[in-house]
Amino acid sequence: xxxxxxxxxxxxxxxxxxxxxxxxxxxxxxxxxxxxxxxxxxxxxxxxxxxxxxxxxxxxxxxxxxx
Numbered sequence: 535x536x537x538x539x540x541x542x543x544x545x546x547x548x549x550x551x552x553x554x555x556x557x558x559x560x561x562x563x564x565x566x567x568x569x570x571x572x573x574x575x576x577x578x579x580x581x582x583x584x585x586x587x588x589x590x591x592x593x594x595x596x597x598x599x600x601x
Contacts, residue, residue: 551600565594 543553554560559570571591574582582590593599 560598562598568594
């Protein structure tokens with residue numbers, strides 16, 4: 535909703551993966567240092583469940599594949 539093309543990163547369908555990867559939001563070497571993980575663990579923690587946050591961390595830890 536907030537990032538559907540009008541705000542960076544653009545998380546609309548077809549753009550989200552490239553925006554996150556090319557925008558420096560994901561660090562597969564140090565997953566806990568990934569900006570996207572830090573955002574959802576901090577300022578956006580009310581927008582995701584603990585399970586969602588762990589899913590994001592697991593995705594990054596497994597190499598952040600485009601799947």
